[in-house]
Amino acid sequence: MFQKILKRQAKVEKEEGLGQMKVMVGLGNPGRQYEHTRHNVGFDVIHELSNRLNIPLTQSKFKGLYGIGQASGQKLLLLKPLTYMNLSGESIRAVVDYYRIELEDLLIIYDDLDLPVGKIRLRQKGSPGGHNGIKSTVAHLGTQNFNRIRIGIDRPEPGMSVPDYVLGRFSPDEQMSIQAAVAKSADACEAWLTKPFIQVMNEYNQ
Secondary structure (H helix, E strand, O other): OHHHHHHHHHHHHHHHOOOOOEEEEEOOOOOHHHOOEHHHHHHHHHHHHHHHHOOOOOEEEOOEEEEEEEEOOEEEEEEEEOOOHHHHHHHHHHHHHHHOOOHHHEEEEEEEOOOOOOOEEEEOOOOOOOOHHHHHHHHHHOOOOOEEEEEEOOOOOOOOOHHHHHOOEOOHHHHHHHHHHHHHHHHHHHHHOOOOHHHHHHHHOO
């Protein structure tokens, strides 16, 4: 009887993809007023992947909006936390716990003030660097060791506050650079479906 229960549980877990799925998370703030702001480039990458891979973000759970599908033979979950940036870790931790995700199968995409507009940088670990969404993620995961893609948004001009800057939209001169960065970040995400992250990191950091 006990063996039957274990087999049934294993079958359910296989069907749901528990513990054998990659998760890509874009950080941002929910609401139309925040769409395409500097702080929401993580969301923009998730939307790009959703369109490319035909994985619609139609499911609402884990304090987020997400979709699950197949891409390059890999089961994949795309997630947009809807907690607002400062509490992003609550949604991420809920997904990681429910699907038993190994941290090596987690990738987080977010904006970075310390990189020029349009520059991307892949890393396997690192401090939050003042980013509240990453601070929350580190606090809830209990580690800084997770894959990330940082997308440069540069720093504000003297006299402009950081909150006003990150919640503002890119200038017309910046649009082409940021669109290219979103596309390149999505390319890196797709590459990670079939390659080790360190290999993708070496390729896309050049």
